Amino acid sequence: MRSREPREYLLFFFTADFLSFVPLKNDFVTTSSAQEAYNAAGRDWLAQEVYFWGGLSMEGSHEGKSVDRRRFLAATCGGLLAAAVPGGANMRDSIAGAAPAPKKQSTASASAKRKIPIGVFDPVYEKFSLDEMLDKVSALGLEAMEIGTGGYPGTNHCPVADLLADPAKAKAWQKKFEDRGIHVATLSCHGNPIHPDEKHAERDKESFRRTVLLAERLGVKVIVGFSGCPGGTATDAQPNWITYRWPPEYAQMQDWQWKEKVIPYWKEAAKFAREHGIHRIALEMHPNFVVYNPRTLLKLREAVGEEIGANCDLSHLFWQGCDPVEVIHFLGKQSMLFHAHMKDTVFFPENEAKYGVLNFAFDTSDLGNASETFRAVGYGHSASLWKSVVQAYMDVGYEGILSIENEDPILTGEVGVERAAYVLKNVRKEILEG
Numbered sequence: 001m002r003s004r005e006p007r008e009y010l011l012f013f014f015t016a017d018f019l020s021f022v023p024l025k026n027d028f029v030t031t032s033s034a035q036e037a038y039n040a041a042g043r044d045w046l047a048q049e050v051y052f053w054g055g056l057s058m059e060g061s062h063e064g065k066s067v068d069r070r071r072f073l074a075a076t077c078g079g080l081l082a083a084a085v086p087g088g089a090n091m092r093d094s095i096a097g098a099a100p101a102p103k104k105q106s107t108a109s110a111s112a113k114r115k116i117p118i119g120v121f122d123p124v125y126e127k128f129s130l131d132e133m134l135d136k137v138s139a140l141g142l143e144a145m146e147i148g149t150g151g152y153p154g155t156n157h158c159p160v161a162d163l164l165a166d167p168a169k170a171k172a173w174q175k176k177f178e179d180r181g182i183h184v185a186t187l188s189c190h191g192n193p194i195h196p197d198e199k200h201a202e203r204d205k206e207s208f209r210r211t212v213l214l215a216e217r218l219g220v221k222v223i224v225g226f227s228g229c230p231g232g233t234a235t236d237a238q239p240n241w242i243t244y245r246w247p248p249e250y251a252q253m254q255d256w257q258w259k260e261k262v263i264p265y266w267k268e269a270a271k272f273a274r275e276h277g278i279h280r281i282a283l284e285m286h287p288n289f290v291v292y293n294p295r296t297l298l299k300l301r302e303a304v305g306e307e308i309g310a311n312c313d314l315s316h317l318f319w320q321g322c323d324p325v326e327v328i329h330f331l332g333k334q335s336m337l338f339h340a341h342m343k344d345t346v347f348f349p350e351n352e353a354k355y356g357v358l359n360f361a362f363d364t365s366d367l368g369n370a371s372e373t374f375r376a377v378g379y380g381h382s383a384s385l386w387k388s389v390v391q392a393y394m395d396v397g398y399e400g401i402l403s404i405e406n407e408d409p410i411l412t413g414e415v416g417v418e419r420a421a422y423v424l425k426n427v428r429k430e431i432l433e434g
Contacts, residue, residue, distance in 0.1 A: 113394050113431060113432055114394055114397075114398075115428065115432060116390065116393055116394065116398060116400075116401065116402055116428065117143040117144040117183065117185070117401045117402070118142055118143055118144070118342075118401065118402045118404070118421060118424050118425060118428065119142055119143060119144030119145050119146060119182075119183075119185060119401045119402065119403045119404065120137060120140075120142055120145060120146070120403060120404040120405075120406075120417055120421075121145075121146040121148070121153070121188065121341065121403050121404065121405040122145060122146065122147050122148055122153070122156065122157050123148055123153045123154065123156065124404075124405070124406045124413060124414065124416075124417055125137075125156075125157070125414065126154070126156045129157075130157045130173075130176065131176070133157060134176060134177065134180050134182065135180075136414060137180070137182060138180040138181070138182065140417070140418060140421050141421075141425070142182065142404075142421060143181065143182065143183060143401075144182060144183040144184075144185040144401040144403070145177065145182055145183070145184055145185065145403075146185060146186045146187075146188055146224065146339075146401070146403040146405075147184055147186070147187055147188065148187075148188050148189070149187045149188060149189050149207070149210070149211040149214060150189040150191065150204075150207030150208075150210065150211060151188075151189045151190045151191030151192075151204055151207050151225065151226075152190045152191060152226075153188050153189070153190055158173070158187075158214075159173075160210050160211070160214055161210075163214055163217070163218075164210060164213055164214055164217070167217065170214070170217050170218060174218055183401075184218060184220055185220070185222065185400065185401045185403070186220065186222040186223065186224050186282070186339055186400070186401070186403070187211050187214060187215050187218075187220050187222075187223055187224070188211075188223070188224040188225065189204070189207045189208050189210075189211040189223065189224075189225050190224065190225050190226045190284065191203070191204030191207055191208070191225065191226060191228070192204055192226060192228040192229060192239065192289070193205045193208055193228050193265060193269070194228035194229065194230045194261045194262060194265050195228065195229075195230070195239060196230055196231035196236045196237055196238060196239060197237065197238075201228075204228070205265075205269075208223075208225065208269060209272060211223055212272060212273050212276050212278050213276060215276075215278050216276040216277050216278065221278070221279070221280055222280045222282055222338050222339050222400060223273065223278060223280070223281050223282065224282045224283075224284065224311045224338075224339050225281065225282070225283060225284070225311075226283065226284055226286055226289045226291075227262065227266070227283050227289045227290050227291035227296075227297075227300060228262070228265070228289055228290065229241050229257075229288060229289045229290050230257050230260075230261035230262065230290075231257075232250075232253035232254075232256070232257065233253065233256065234260075239288070240253065240257075241287070241288045241289070241290075241292075242254040242257070243292070257290065258290070258299075258303075262290050262300065263300070263303045263304065266300060266303075266304045266308065267303075267304050267305075269281070270304050270305050270307040270308065273307055274305075274307060278307075279306070279307055280307065280309055280338040280339075281307050281308055281309065281338070282309055282310060282311035282338035282339035282400075283297060283300070283308060283309070283310065283311060284310075284311040284313050284316070284341070285297055285310065285311075285312070285313065285316055285317065286313070286316050287316065292316070292320075293317065293320055293322070294310070294317075294322070294327055294330055294331060297309075297310055297331075297336065298334065298336070301334075301336065306335070308336075309331075309335075309336040309337065309338035309339075310331050310336045310337055310338060310339070311338065311339040311340070311341060312327065312328065312331060312337060312339070312340045312341070313340075313341035313343060313405070314327070314341075314343070314344075314345075314389065315341070315343035315344060315345045315374055315380075315407075318344075318345040318347075318372075318380070318381075319345055319347070319357045319360070319371075319372050320357075324385070324388075324389050324392070325388055325389065325392045328389065328392040328393060328396060328398075329392060329395070329396060331396075332392075332395075332396025332397065332398065333396070337393075337396065337398050337400065338400060339400050339401070339403065340393065340398070340400055340401070340402055340403060341403055341404075341405045342377050342402050342403060342404045342405065342420055342424060343374055343375075343376075343377065343404075343405045343406070343407060343420075344374065344375040344376060344377050344378065344379055344380030344381055344386075344408075344420075345372050345373070345374055345375065345380045345381075346372060346373060346374075346375045346379065346380035346381075347371065347372045347380075348367075348370060348371055348372065351369060351370060351371045352371040352372065355369070355371050356371065357371055357372065358371075359371035359372070360372055360373065361373040361409065362374075362407075362409065363409055364409050364410065367409070373409060374407040374408055374409070375408050375410070375411070376406055376408045376411045376416035376417075376419045376420040376423075377404065377419075377420035377423050377424055378419065378420065378422075378423035379408065379410075379411065379419065383423055383426070383427055386423055386424065386427055387427035387430060387431065390402070390424065390427050390428055390431060391431055394431065402424055404417050404420045404421060404424070406420065
């Protein structure tokens with residue numbers, strides 16, 4: 001069991017010009033481990049200040065890029081806050097700490113090292129127009145995008161109906177990306193097509209069908225989504241996520257779900273995709289859906305066919321105890337790696353020790369009692385861990401992109417995208433030049 005540190009709390013004072021941190025307990029900077037985390041966070045802050053104001057640029061970034069003060073403050077406060085939340089001094093593999101050695105790390109020959117494109121998932125830019133978003137993505141030097149076409153991601157930057165109705169519009173839409181050197185790599189329609197509410201299910205089924213047709217038109221080879229989750233019985237009105245097969249009625253419900261809802265739907269969906277030239281349906285292993293880990297994904301693939309594969313989002317697997325490199329190699333050997341979300345998870349050991357891992361925070365107001373939360377890449381686990389992840393994708397011959405999905409409650413919006421891109425581009429460069 002990991003040792004527990006005293007709780008540390010901070011007050012945050014925001015003004016138009018500055019953000020200051022006021023410790024409420026002096027033991028934040030008197031315990032040696034907390035002091036070390038605080039100092040590491042300070043070094044990170046200084047490095048980022050040099051980066052922003054000293055003119056240092058990321059690999060592929062544009063010279064003369066300006067960053068306003070609000071974005072600067074949002075980006076640089078992350079390291080200090082990471083050290084200040086409960087248990088932060090002992091955060092597992094935080095940006096201030098070292099990552100555990102992966103169980104398996106192979107080395108690829110120079111000829112096997114593919115420069116995997118780094119991209120971003122578009123919902124993070126929901127407040128911006130298509131052209132504004134593309135300008136921002138281009139300024140970061142990113143090479144690809146994952147675009148929402150329905151379901152939970154929405155269609156903020158992709159008028160699906162218009163593009164299906166008019167081939168010329170579809171071509172013009174795609175050209176906007178190409179003109180900036182950005183590849184539309186995947187279309188995403190995360191939803192619940194087996195929801196017990198028939199209207200909800202039909203809406204998401206239709207979203208999937210239209211996404212398949214649009215992918216066929218655009219020449220996009222990968223569609224991303226969720227497996228969905230039905231009710232536990234034919235009369236349920238809401239989904240029932242069952243992960244534990246006891247008492248016996250839960251095993252009965254789970255068997256009914258897979259036999260009557262999950263497998264029949266996905267056989268039909270895979271057939272439709274196959275008929276339209278789409279052979280890669282990348283399902284995100286996600287809690288509250290029937291496919292939530294590699295084993296359940298493999299179960300569905302064996303029942304449905306090789307069209308079913310993974311959107312490997314490690315942020316949902318870290319808290320389940322999965323080793324990221326082992327997962328990538330396992331899925332790679334099964335030819336199941338179709339897509340990859342780049343998102344991190346940070347753990348707060350003090351709370352994890354008391355409450356376990358099923359205690360997630362989605363908002364900063366919940367961090368005080370949380371066991372874990374999402375972070376931008378490199379702010380939950382160290383850069384060395386992420387280097388081993390990128391190396392593993394290269395080793396198994398992954399053909400997709402590294403798609404940044406930012407759901408960091410601290411480094412929100414495009415700030416988190418920029419931080420994640422910085423880490424990923426640098427570790428990729430180290431591997432390719434090493």
